[in-house]
Amino acid sequence: MIREHFRVMVVDLAAGSGNPVDLEGRDTLAGGSGLAAELFSRYGKPGGRWDDQDQPLIFAIGPLTGYFPLMSKTVCSFKSPYHNQYTESHGGGRSALCLRFADLDALVITGKAKRPSCLTVGSRHLELKDISYLWGADVYATGKMLRRAEKGSGHRSILRIGPAGESGSAMACINVDSYRHFGRLGGGCVMGSKNLKAIVIHGDAVLPLPENREYPAVFDEVYKKLTATDMMSKYHNLGTPVNMAVLNEIKSLPVRNLQKTSDPAIEGITGETFARDALLRNAACSGCPIGCIHIGFVREKFMEENQYLYRQVSYDHEPIFAAGAMLGVNDCFAVLSLLDAAEKMGIDVMSCGVALAWATEASEKGLLSEKETIIPLRFGDPASYKEAIRHLSVGTTDFYRLLGQGALKAAARYGGAEFACVLGQEMAGYATGEVFFTSQALGFRHSHLDSAGYSYDQKHKAKDVKEAVDFLLEDERGRAFLTSMVSCLFARNVYTDELLGQCLTAVGYGALASSMKGVSLHIQKLRWKARMATGFDPDGVTVPKRFTEVVTESGPVDASYLEELKNEYAGRIRQLATDAGQ
Amino acid sequence: MFLVDMHRIERYSDCRTVQTDGTPRGTRKNPGRGRHVKILSPSRMERCIGCHSCSLACARLVHKLLSWDAAGIRIMSSGGLSSGFEARTCLACDPAPCVDACPTGAYSQRRGGGVITRMKLCIRCGKCAPACPVDAIYLDTSGQPFVCIHCGRCVPFCPHQCLETIDAAQGHHPGVAE
Numbered sequence: 018m019i020r021e022h023f024r025v026m027v028v029d030l031a032a033g034s035g036n037p038v039d040l041e042g043r044d045t046l047a048g049g050s051g052l053a054a055e056l057f058s059r060y061g062k063p064g065g066r067w068d069d070q071d072q073p074l075i076f077a078i079g080p081l082t083g084y085f086p087l088m089s090k091t092v093c094s095f096k097s098p099y100h101n102q103y104t105e106s107h108g109g110g111r112s113a114l115c116l117r118f119a120d121l122d123a124l125v126i127t128g129k130a131k132r133p134s135c136l137t138v139g140s141r142h143l144e145l146k147d148i149s150y151l152w153g154a155d156v157y158a159t160g161k162m163l164r165r166a167e168k169g170s171g172h173r174s175i176l177r178i179g180p181a182g183e184s185g186s187a188m189a190c191i192n193v194d195s196y197r198h199f200g201r202l203g204g205g206c207v208m209g210s211k212n213l214k215a216i217v218i219h220g221d222a223v224l225p226l227p228e229n230r231e232y233p234a235v236f237d238e239v240y241k242k243l244t245a246t247d248m249m250s251k252y253h254n255l256g257t258p259v260n261m262a263v264l265n266e267i268k269s270l271p272v273r274n275l276q277k278t279s280d281p282a283i284e285g286i287t288g289e290t291f292a293r294d295a296l297l298r299n300a301a302c303s304g305c306p307i308g309c310i311h312i313g314f315v316r317e318k319f320m321e322e323n324q325y326l327y328r329q330v331s332y333d334h335e336p337i338f339a340a341g342a343m344l345g346v347n348d349c350f351a352v353l354s355l356l357d358a359a360e361k362m363g364i365d366v367m368s369c370g371v372a373l374a375w376a377t378e379a380s381e382k383g384l385l386s387e388k389e390t391i392i393p394l395r396f397g398d399p400a401s402y403k404e405a406i407r408h409l410s411v412g413t414t415d416f417y418r419l420l421g422q423g424a425l426k427a428a429a430r431y432g433g434a435e436f437a438c439v440l441g442q443e444m445a446g447y448a449t450g451e452v453f454f455t456s457q458a459l460g461f462r463h464s465h466l467d468s469a470g471y472s473y474d475q476k477h478k479a480k481d482v483k484e485a486v487d488f489l490l491e492d493e494r495g496r497a498f499l500t501s502m503v504s505c506l507f508a509r510n511v512y513t514d515e516l517l518g519q520c521l522t523a524v525g526y527g528a529l530a531s532s533m534k535g536v537s538l539h540i541q542k543l544r545w546k547a548r549m550a551t552g553f554d555p556d557g558v559t560v561p562k563r564f565t566e567v568v569t570e571s572g573p574v575d576a577s578y579l580e581e582l583k584n585e586y587a588g589r590i591r592q593l594a595t596d597a598g599q
Numbered sequence: 600m601f602l603v604d605m606h607r608i609e610r611y612s613d614c615r616t617v618q619t620d621g622t623p624r625g626t627r628k629n630p631g632r633g634r635h636v637k638i639l640s641p642s643r644m645e646r647c648i649g650c651h652s653c654s655l656a657c658a659r660l661v662h663k664l665l666s667w668d669a670a671g672i673r674i675m676s677s678g679g680l681s682s683g684f685e686a687r688t689c690l691a692c693d694p695a696p697c698v699d700a701c702p703t704g705a706y707s708q709r710r711g712g713g714v715i716t717r718m719k720l721c722i723r724c725g726k727c728a729p730a731c732p733v734d735a736i737y738l739d740t741s742g743q744p745f746v747c748i749h750c751g752r753c754v755p756f757c758p759h760q761c762l763e764t765i766d767a768a769q770g771h772h773p774g775v776a777e
Contacts, residue, residue: 083665086652114651118667141740171649171675171684172667195681223666223739226659236659244758298683301650303667306758308648329681 018224019080019525023052023122026138027060030211031070031128033145035138044528044536048079048122049503050105051540053094054547056125057103063550067096067203068210070129076116077124079502081517082304083117083224084232084524085239087508089302091116091199092500098203098210099187099423099442102551105462105544106204107500109302110194111220115174118220130212137167139219151214155179155361156192157328159215169219176216179363181410182209186421188368188409188443192360196300196310196331200365201464202442231523239520242511244306252309252507253299257334258288260446261342267475267570269449272342273396274374275438275563278448285347286337295349297329302505309507315350315357330357335465338446339370343438344377345396358403362410368423371443373405375424379433389416389431425561435562449474451574452485454564455582459555459590461493461544466506468492478571480578486585490541490593497544498537542597549594555587636711637764638749639672641686646759649674649684653753653762660752662745668737671747672762689713689735689747691767697746700730706746711767713749 018024021043028035046052053075060073074095081088091112097104116124120140130145133152137144151159156179163175174194182189182205189205190198199205208214226232243249251259261283264270268278284290295313302310316327330353340346340355359366377394379385387393391413392404412418420427424443428434438444440454441463447453449471456470457463465471468489477485495514496506504512512520514533521530529536560583565576657670667673672688691712698706698714705721706714723742728734737745751764 083655114667117665171673220667223658223664223669226663226665228663233659240756299648301648303649303651304655306648306650306652306756308650308758310648 018120018222019227023048024120025056025123025125026121026143027125027127028136028138028143028145029128030126030130030134030136030145030213033130035143043080043526044532045539046543047498047501047529047536047540048082049077049090049092049501050094050497050544051501051536052079052123053077053092053105054103054540054543056123057094057096057547058543060125060127061096061103061547061551063103063547065096067098067101067207070211071127072096072207074126074204074207074211074213075123076112077503078113078116078122079504080524080526080529081502081504081520082113084226085236085520086243087305087307087505087511088502089113089304090500090503090505092503093191093199093204095204095207096551097187098185098206100202100553102553103547104202105500106191106199106201107466107503108191108193108197108199109305109505110197111172111174111303112176112193112197112218113503114303115172115218115220118172118222118224119218120222120224124216124218126211126213126216128211133212133214135163135215135217136213137217137219140222142219142221148214152183153180156363157361160192160195163215163217167217167219169221172220174218174220176218177363178205178208178214179361179410181362181364181421182206183214184410184412184421185209185418186364186410186412187423188365188372188421189363190365192363196312197302198365200367201462205363205365227524229523231519235516235519235523239511239516240306243508248511249307249507253307255288255292256309256311256332258291258311258332258337260288260334261337262287262289264447264449265342267449269447269471269475269569270342271338271438271444271446271448273345274343274371274378274436275444275448275567276378278567278569280342280345280347282347283342286341286349286352288334291332291337291349295332295353300331305505307507313349313353315353317354328357330360332356335446336366336370339367339443340402342446343370343374344399344402346399346402347397348399351399355399355402355406358406359410362407364406364410367445368443369406369409371438372420372424372427373402373409375428375433375437376405376420378436379428379431382433384432385416389414437561438563439561440564441558447471448567448569450567450569450571451480451579451582452477452489454560454574454579455485455586456489458558458560459583459586460489461548466496468496474569474571480575482578482581482585485582486589489586490589494537494541497541498533501537501540539597542593545590545594546597549591555590558583558587636709636767637751638691638712638767639688639747639751639754639762640765641672641688641762642765643759643761643763644684644686647674647684647686647761648759649676650758652756652758653686656753656756657747661748661750669739669745670737670753671735671745672753673737686761687733687735689731689749690733691749696730696732697727697736700726702726709749711749714746716744716746716748718743
């Protein structure tokens with residue numbers, strides 16, 4: 018519902034009850050990222066460990082969620098088990114619209130359930146159920162069981178974890194409605210630490226619309242831009258995997274633990290190949306007509322006499338890079354089988370693939386043996402990786418348990434830190450150069466979506482440190498506002514500041530519309546303040562040597578330029594956090 | 600087969616106007632002629648991506664609400680997202696069982712199939728929803744029913760052309776896929 022204040026449900030898992038809270042601040046926090054940072058400052062313990070029972074797990078939507086297309090994402094924030102600092106992870110599926118129709122701007126989950134549990138919330142519903150019988154079940158089985166147990170097919174969102182979240186892996190993700198995820202930095206592990214196997218959000222309220230002429234007119238304008246122009250065709254057509262061939266061509270695709278940046282054998286895992294050979298269909302997040310979710314299939318012969326089973330698995334550029342190019346696996350169906358294995362266990366496939374790439378090179382160099390890895394890890398061997406994904410998810414040995422905390426943690430014990438492809442967390446699928454490496458290493462979420470550093474690398478050849486860092490910070494500011502709405506970042510070229518202002522005004526948030534620039538800067542600072550309060554030291558960030566050995570189409574990476582960028586960006590981030598504290 | 604053909608003809612000949620059957624203005628293909636009553640047909644649901652744009656458009660444009668329930672068409676997954684989607688919407692029955700169930704005349708038979716609704720007569724008894732054999736009627740918490748009026752305003756919002764309006768006279772069942 019359109020309100021000046023936020024309506025937040027604060028749940029205490031230990032008590033098995035919740036408390037609806039009204040919170041002021043619409044005109045300064047907006048929602049999403051801004052609201053989540055404020056909620057962490059209220060309910061979080063910045064100095065406490067990530068698994069302190071009182072630490073909150075926060076889900077927040079924004080003022081435009083449900084009212085406009087592609088306002089279809091949810092911000093999940095928490096203190097990360099990966100680095101014990103505040104972070105955000107963004108996911109879609111039905112989660113955002115379900116929160117809207119549960120009439121909640123945010124859900125804050127604190128405490129630890131006494132038994133493995135499922136939290137169900139709706140507009141007139143709150144319940145904590147004991148589902149001990151599902152502890153240990155994989156993501157698929159958990160989804161099937163919960164679908165049967167819960168009413169509301171089609172208008173509910175089922176968030177759940179797999180064995181990785183239960184085992185304490187810092188790479189565990191939260192699966193959202195089978196094909197989407199709060200993927201990175203260990204949200205699934207936080208759920209596991211709270212004995213929270215699943216969350217079901219029922220979107221069961223009917224809400225009033227603004228009674229004015231502007232709203233339908235602005236809605237139609239947005240809808241036309243999204244569907245009647247080619248602005249979104251990249252995502253609708255081949256989807257993000259179109260990047261595979263493009264990055265390979267310009268020598269910017271991380272291959273075999275970033276030992277190379279292009280591979281002549283990439284043809285088997287390009288977006289074109291996936292679409293031609295493995296694409297079953299597309300799907301969409303609720304409230305988004307684009308349908309960027311690409312679903313392929315895995316077909317396995319499980320018995321003689323031609324007995325097969327099949328499963329459906331979503332794919333994107335990042336998972337293909339991590340389970341394909343990075344591991345030297347160049348067959349689209351082999352990649353899909355690895356994505357399927359990771360989905361099942363509830364582990365973030367990006368972190369998982371990059372960590373296993375490090376382990377493979379460490380094995381080649383003799384730093385690891387089968388005593389640690391159990392099975393031999395070899396680039397281009399999907400059968401071994403499939404086994405390794407299971408070991409990494411459940412933490413079969415000390416080695417896998419350590420690797421599940423991050424490749425650099427394992428490297429600290431076994432050696433090989435210089436070739437661990439870690440930029441704040443396991444790298445994303447872009448090896449475009451110095452600006453991207455800086456943006457991921459120091460970016461708020463350590464995500465390729467924090468700012469368009471990968472794009473800057475391709476468009477700007479001059480090595481102007483100030484200009485590059487100005488770009489990163491300005492781009493991050495704009496994105497922080499979009500993720501407070503909460504928009505899918507794929508729509509960032511459609512939702513210009515002007516159009517966002519019209520949308521906000523049309524639903525009655527004129528004051529917020531008139532102060533967007535100031536609010537976005539405030540949110541940017543607020544997030545950095547929360548991050549710094551939990552221990553982030555931008556000056557302590559190191560970029561492993563492997564990144565300085567990269568050669569792209571533009572030539573070898575310039576280590577001194579990278580260092581200058583890092584120093585400048587670190588200083589500016591510190592300044593933002595300081596400003597926020599004043 | 601013969602009976603079906605007769606039924607088609609009967610429905611066609613009975614379709615005098617669209618103006619009086621509850622269909623909003625501006626949705627007639629041939630205004631003034633009045634012979635072609637349209638019905639909504641989710642003919643290509645195998646293409647559905649589950650974006651809910653149709654339901655949201657119906658609630659927004661017809662009922663002035665933000666909802667994916669209070670709408671004449673609701674999208675459900677048919678056994679989890681991996682099994683695709685189905686549309687819960689009026690199949691344009693004639694005679695319509697929901698009309699028989701309505702004790703106050705709030706629902707009356709629409710020529711060409713489906714119902715004409717007059718909400719002023721509705722006492723929120725909730726009898727219509729269970730009478731529908733395909734669960735196409737949604738009752739909100741006050742008991743107000745929402746059912747498809749076959750206006751077709753959801754159709755242009757489907758990005759994959761899953762939906763269309765067809766001549767009721769064609770006798771084509773709206774539940775038959777292409």
